[in-house]
Structure formats: C-alpha cells, structure tokens
Amino acid sequence: MASTLDFLKLTDRYELKARLLPALLAVLVGAPGAAAVLSSAQLGWLTNLLTGGGLATVCPVALAYFASAAGRRYERKIWPRWPYDSPTNRWLNPNDATCSQQQKELWYAAIRETTGIDIPRVAAKGDQEELGRVINDAVRALRTFFRGKEGHGLLATHNEDYGFARNLAGMWLVWLPLSISSVVAAWLSYVVEGTGLSWGVMATAILLVCLILLRALPGYVRQRADRYAESFFGMLPRVMSHP
Numbered sequence: 315m316a317s318t319l320d321f322l323k324l325t326d327r328y329e330l331k332a333r334l335l336p337a338l339l340a341v342l343v344g345a346p347g348a349a350a351v352l353s354s355a356q357l358g359w360l361t362n363l364l365t366g367g368g369l370a371t372v373c374p375v376a377l378a379y380f381a382s383a384a385g386r387r388y389e390r391k392i393w394p395r396w397p398y399d400s401p402t403n404r405w406l407n408p409n410d411a412t413c414s415q416q417q418k419e420l421w422y423a424a425i426r427e428t429t430g431i432d433i434p435r436v437a438a439k440g441d442q443e444e445l446g447r448v449i450n451d452a453v454r455a456l457r458t459f460f461r462g463k464e465g466h467g468l469l470a471t472h473n474e475d476y477g478f479a480r481n482l483a484g485m486w487l488v489w490l491p492l493s494i495s496s497v498v499a500a501w502l503s504y505v506v507e508g509t510g511l512s513w514g515v516m517a518t519a520i521l522l523v524c525l526i527l528l529r530a531l532p533g534y535v536r537q538r539a540d541r542y543a544e545s546f547f548g549m550l551p552r553v554m555s556h557p
Contacts (some may be wrong), residue, residue: 328470329378332477336385337377340485346517349497350503350510361519384484385477385511392535398446400442401543406449408437424550429455453546460549469545476538482532491523493517 337466404410406421422433431452436445460466500517503509 328474328477331474332481333378333381334374336478336485337381337481339482340372340381340489343489343520344492344496346513347499347503347521350513350517352498353503353509353513381447381481381485384487385481386484388486388535389480392433392532397450400538401447402453402546403446404552405454405547407445408434421547421550425452425456428459428550431455446509456546456549460546463549468544468547469549472538472542474547476535476542479531479535479538482527483535486528486531490524490528495522497521 344396390396395535399404401412404536405412406418408415419434426432431448433445433448433452436448439445460469496517497514500509501516504511504514
C-alpha cells in the first residue's frame with residue numbers, strides 16, 4: 315500500500331485522470347465476478363502476492379501505459395489520418411467548413427505572430443500534403459507555447475477529459491470481455507456454490523452499463539476532442555493580449 319501511495323504522489327493529474335483512472339475502471343468491472351469466486355475459496359496467497367514484491371506499484375504503472383496505448387489506437391480508428399484530421403488540425407485547414415473564414419484569418423495571424431508559421435502562404439501553393447505538415451507543426455508549436463501560460467488551466471482540464479474518454483474507449487477490449495466473464499462467474503458461483511445473489515445482480519448491471527458505453531463512447535470522444543480544440547484556440551486571444 316505504501317508503494318502505491320508513493321506512486322500516486324509522484325504522478326501528475328493527467329497521468330491519474332487520463333491514464334490510470336480509465337485503466338482501473340476497465341479492470342474493476344470484473345470485481346463482482348471475482349468477489350463471488352473468491353468468497354467461496356481460500357485464496358489469501360493472491361492478496362499477499364498483489365501487495366508484495368513491488369507489484370502494487372508495477373501494476374498501476376503497467377495499466378496506465380496500457381490504457382494510453384489502447385487510447386492511441388482508438389484515436390486512429392476515429393480519425394484515420396491522425397493527426398491531420400483531428401479537430402485542432404482540421405479547423406485550421408482552409409478547406410474545412412467547421413469554422414468561418416474570418417475566424418481562421420484571425421487564427422492565422424495569431425499563429426504567424428506567435429510561431430512564425432504562415433499557413434495561408436503554404437495553402438496558396440496548393441500542396442495539400444505540405445499544408446497538412448505545416449498545420450501540424452503550428453499546432454505542436456502552439457501546444458508547447460501554451461504550457462505555463464496564464465489561463466492554461468481550462469485547456470489542461472479539457473486535455474485530461476479528452477484523454478480519459480479516449481483511453482476508456484480504447485480499453486473496451488478489456489472491460490467488455492471482463493464484464494461478460496464477471497456475469498458468468500458471479501451467476502455460476504451463485505448456482506453452484508450458493509454465494510450472494512447480489513454479486514450476480516451487480517455484475518449484470520455493470521454489463522448493461524458497459525453495453526451502453528460501447529455505443530456512446532465514440533460520440534463522447536469526438537465531443538471531448540471538440541471541447542479541447544475550442545479551449546486550444548481560445549488561448550490565442552489571451553496570448554496575443556498578454557504576450
């Protein structure tokens with residue numbers, strides 16, 4: 315337990331909220347089934363194994379990195395040309411109709427003054443591949459520039475929200491099979507071993523929530539990405555007025 319607390323103290327907010335939390339939620343959906351099985355068996359050695367030998371620290375770290383990798387994979391499923399078709403990049407493309415041309419011109423001027431990158435000049439040449447690279451360079455430069463600036467708090471929060479949604483969605487290959495296995499294990503334990511009925515009911519309820527999430531998460535990830543993009547470009551006026 316002490317090693318786990320030390321890990322949490324050394325971990326920043328993004329790591330906890332966007333990586334570790336979705337990973338833990340993905341694993342915990344199997345808790346009712348595991349509890350039903352363990353209640354009918356003497357498996358104290360398992361608890362000792364998980365709390366000893368540094369595994370209490372290694373497991374959260376491994377889960378956090380796995381959630382991040384799964385989220386990145388899911389990200390590329392939603393936006394196949396990532397990062398060029400992500401909201402922050404797409405909204406800057408002159409051919410995208412999400413935002414008005416007048417708004418884009420204001421962004422282009424702020425980006426040119428802040429980073430030296432001139433998006434309209436590259437767009438006029440008609441090379442779409444180069445334009446995509448230049449826009450991505452501008453987004454990366456701005457992301458670095460915004461760090462530590464006043465007013466960065468909301469952008470950081472929306473970044474955490476997006477990371478949480480993306481990583482939780484990416485972990486569906488963990489939490490959906492686990493929730494199904496939990497239902498099977500909980501009800502089998504109830505029928506065969508006479509364990510508590512509540513575990514089966516709880517496992518079934520969690521499975522229903524998982525099925526709802528499976529359908530809702532793609533839209534939620536896109537919505538969180540849009541909110542991040544809004545906060546991202548909302549930083550430009552603040553930076554220009556307070557250089």
